[in-house]
Amino acid sequence: MSTPLPQFPKPQEPAAEPVLMEFATPAEAPQLRADAARNRARLLEAAARLVERHGVANVTMEAVAAAAEVGKGTVFRRFGDRTGLLTALLDHTEQQFQTAFIGGPAPLGPGASPLERLHAFGCRALRLTSDQLDLYLAAEPSPTRRFSSAPYRVRFMHVCMLLRQAEPAADIELLAQTLMGYLEPALVHHLTRQRGMPLERLESGWHDLVDRTVRPSAGRHLPGA
Amino acid sequence: MSTPLPQFPKPQEPAAEPVLMEFATPAEAPQLRADAARNRARLLEAAARLVERHGVANVTMEAVAAAAEVGKGTVFRRFGDRTGLLTALLDHTEQQFQTAFIGGPAPLGPGASPLERLHAFGCRALRLTSDQLDLYLAAEPSPTRRFSSAPYRVRFMHVCMLLRQAEPAADIELLAQTLMGYLEPALVHHLTRQRGMPLERLESGWHDLVDRTVRPSAGRHLPGA
DNA sequence: TCTTTAAACGGACCTCGGTCCGGTTTATTG
DNA sequence: CAATAAACCGGACCGAGGTCCGTTTAAAGA
Numbered sequence: 001m002s003t004p005l006p007q008f009p010k011p012q013e014p015a016a017e018p019v020l021m022e023f024a025t026p027a028e029a030p031q032l033r034a035d036a037a038r039n040r041a042r043l044l045e046a047a048a049r050l051v052e053r054h055g056v057a058n059v060t061m062e063a064v065a066a067a068a069e070v071g072k073g074t075v076f077r078r079f080g081d082r083t084g085l086l087t088a089l090l091d092h093t094e095q096q097f098q099t100a101f102i103g104g105p106a107p108l109g110p111g112a113s114p115l116e117r118l119h120a121f122g123c124r125a126l127r128l129t130s131d132q133l134d135l136y137l138a139a140e141p142s143p144t145r146r147f148s149s150a151p152y153r154v155r156f157m158h159v160c161m162l163l164r165q166a167e168p169a170a171d172i173e174l175l176a177q178t179l180m181g182y183l184e185p186a187l188v189h190h191l192t193r194q195r196g197m198p199l200e201r202l203e204s205g206w207h208d209l210v211d212r213t214v215r216p217s218a219g220r221h222l223p224g225a
Numbered sequence: 226m227s228t229p230l231p232q233f234p235k236p237q238e239p240a241a242e243p244v245l246m247e248f249a250t251p252a253e254a255p256q257l258r259a260d261a262a263r264n265r266a267r268l269l270e271a272a273a274r275l276v277e278r279h280g281v282a283n284v285t286m287e288a289v290a291a292a293a294e295v296g297k298g299t300v301f302r303r304f305g306d307r308t309g310l311l312t313a314l315l316d317h318t319e320q321q322f323q324t325a326f327i328g329g330p331a332p333l334g335p336g337a338s339p340l341e342r343l344h345a346f347g348c349r350a351l352r353l354t355s356d357q358l359d360l361y362l363a364a365e366p367s368p369t370r371r372f373s374s375a376p377y378r379v380r381f382m383h384v385c386m387l388l389r390q391a392e393p394a395a396d397i398e399l400l401a402q403t404l405m406g407y408l409e410p411a412l413v414h415h416l417t418r419q420r421g422m423p424l425e426r427l428e429s430g431w432h433d434l435v436d437r438t439v440r441p442s443a444g445r446h447l448p449g450a
Numbered sequence: 451t452c453t454t455t456a457a458a459c460g461g462a463c464c465t466c467g468g469t470c471c472g473g474t475t476t477a478t479t480g
Numbered sequence: 481c482a483a484t485a486a487a488c489c490g491g492a493c494c495g496a497g498g499t500c501c502g503t504t505t506a507a508a509g510a
Contacts, residue, residue: 033506036458060496071460076498078458140368143411147419174407174430177416181406182399186368191402194372205399213437258476258487285466296490301468303488452510459504465497474489480482 040078042068047089056086056138086139087151090132094151097128101158114166115214118179121159122206125183130192130199136185147177156180167214175213182209265303267293272314281311281363311364312376315357319376322353326383339391340439343404346384347431350408355417355424361410372402381405392439400438407434 032040046067050059061082065072079085106112107120129136141149147156159176167175181187182205191197257265271292275284286307290297304310331337332345354361366374372381384401392400406412407430416422 033457035506039458061498062496065460071458072462072497073460073499073501074458082497137368143362143365144414146411147415171426171430171433173420174416174427174434177412178403178407178434181409181412182403184406186371187402187406189369190372191399195398201396202399205396208396209399209403209438212440213434215437260475261488264489286468287466290490297467298469298471298490299488307467454509455507457504457506460502462500464499467494467496469494470492472490474487476487477485479484 036078039068039070039074043070043075043078043085044088047085051089051135056134061085083139083141083145086135087141087149090135090139090151093128093132097124098154100124114162115210118159118162118166118210118214119207121162122179122183122210123203125155126188126199126202126206129183129185129188130202133185133189133193137189140185152180163214170214179209179213182206261303264293264295264299268295268300268303268310269313272310276314276360281359286310308364308366308370311360312366312374315360315364315376318353318357322349323379325349339387340435343384343387343391343435343439344432346387347404347408347435348428350380351413351424351427351431354408354410354413355427358410358414358418362414365410377405388439395439404434404438407431 031037043064047059047064050063050067061075062072064085065075068075075085079088101108101117101121101124103109107116108124109117112120140146146152156176159179160172163170163172163176163179188202191202192199256262268289272284272289275288275292286300287297289310290300293300300310304313326333326342326346326349328334332341333349334342337345365371371377381401384404385397388395388397388401388404413427416427417424
């Protein structure tokens with residue numbers, strides 16, 4: 001009845017709490033076995049090639065496995081699920097972004113005011129998303145995992161930090177979620193592709209939103225957070 | 226190569242533009258054939274029963290068909306896909322909500338100020354979502370259709386209308402999407418179930434958010450909307 | 451170098467959402 | 481009350497994501 005050996009030791013995400021101070025790929029580097037590392041690289045390369053050629057929607061997990069000359073089980077062992085593989089495809093870009101807003105030059109990185117950094121953060125995020133919209137869309141985790149994914153958490157924590165500095169008198173966490181919501185790939189897709197808005201309008205919208213929400217003004221309904 | 230007869234005349238959603246002034250079930254009443262109507266009722270009843278007994282996650286389309294003593298094809302002909310069936314399950318509640326905020330008593334309906342109505346709208350939406358969270362979560366359409374679903378559009382248009390009255394100097398559409406984002410089932414799930422926040426805090430957050438965003442204050446970055 | 455063991459491998463297999471299409475039922479019309 | 485057309489029905493069928501488990505293999509220790 002019970003499976004004593006969890007023969008699938010769960011690849012990504014180590015736990016749920018450790019959170020902070022770790023980047024997207026949490027403990028993935030813990031030296032893989034040589035063959036595993038080689039196959040991982042092959043899979044990512046094959047996936048990237050197929051996605052570029054046929055569009056992410058027409059790429060099946062089996063096709064990726066075949067193109068990488070690897071068994072199907074290997075793909076899932078390494079990346080967990082389709083979302084995991086697609087997320088890994090975006091990992092390089094995401095890492096760059098993280099490095100930029102954590103330690104890079106102003107106005108994105110430290111050196112500018114929290115408010116300026118927040119403005120810059122949203123614009124950059126919007127651009128990244130819009131540049132690889134299909135991929136970001138397809139990589140979206142299931143609704144119940146969206147907020148637990150490593151990349152999301154890193155961005156979220158950063159927004160929280162900026163908000164704490166810029167707007168201490170607020171329910172930071174809720175405000176941050178609201179702002180993050182504006183940057184969601186699904187929304188960007190809807191506005192740009194289905195409603196035909198230019199990206200510039202989304203950017204203006206972000207600036208406006210930030211100006212409205214982050215502004216010292218004792219909100220009347222503040223709970224004891 | 227081509228299928229001259231689209232033997233599946235597409236059940237839900239009539240088009241993409243007609244929008245306004247039609248409720249959730251658009252042109253679904255257009256008298257179904259007697260047997261079709263009977264089967265539809267059976268299916269909804271069976272689905273509701275199974276969902277209540279086993280939880281929405283453990284209910285397959287085939288099981289619903291079997292429980293309703295109907296072929297599998299019939300389910301999909303009637304409801305399009307799983308999302309369609311689940312949405313139909315929520316339809317009654319949603320209709321009530323719509324009636325309430327369109328023509329019901331204040332503060333939700335007309336009679337109160339736009340701002341008050343907006344405050345009430347969010348609280349009611351949060352409660353509804355939280356009351357049947359699992360169902361709302363499972364009924365969530367794919368990311369590319371979320372914003373096109375009939376129930377979403379009705380809510381969205383309403384928020385737009387209220388915003389136009391309360392805050393003419395803003396990019397209404399973007400602001401409305403932001404507010405709607407705060408009410409998303411996925412977010413409610415995360416905050417209440419994964420982060421353990423009480424619903425009251427979400428409500429306070431909504432009030433605060435509305436107070437912040439809808440407030441006459443010439444935002445500096447307004448585009449020519 | 452040989453043994454050992456935990457990790458990795460691969461592909462058959464399962465489940466479930468969604469589609470197809472030949473046969474059936476309902477409603478309309480002459 | 482036939483006849484005709486449109487809508488409906490059902491269940492075999494398909495594709496893709498995800499799992500299982502017997503086999504292989506890289507790496508650490510004797």
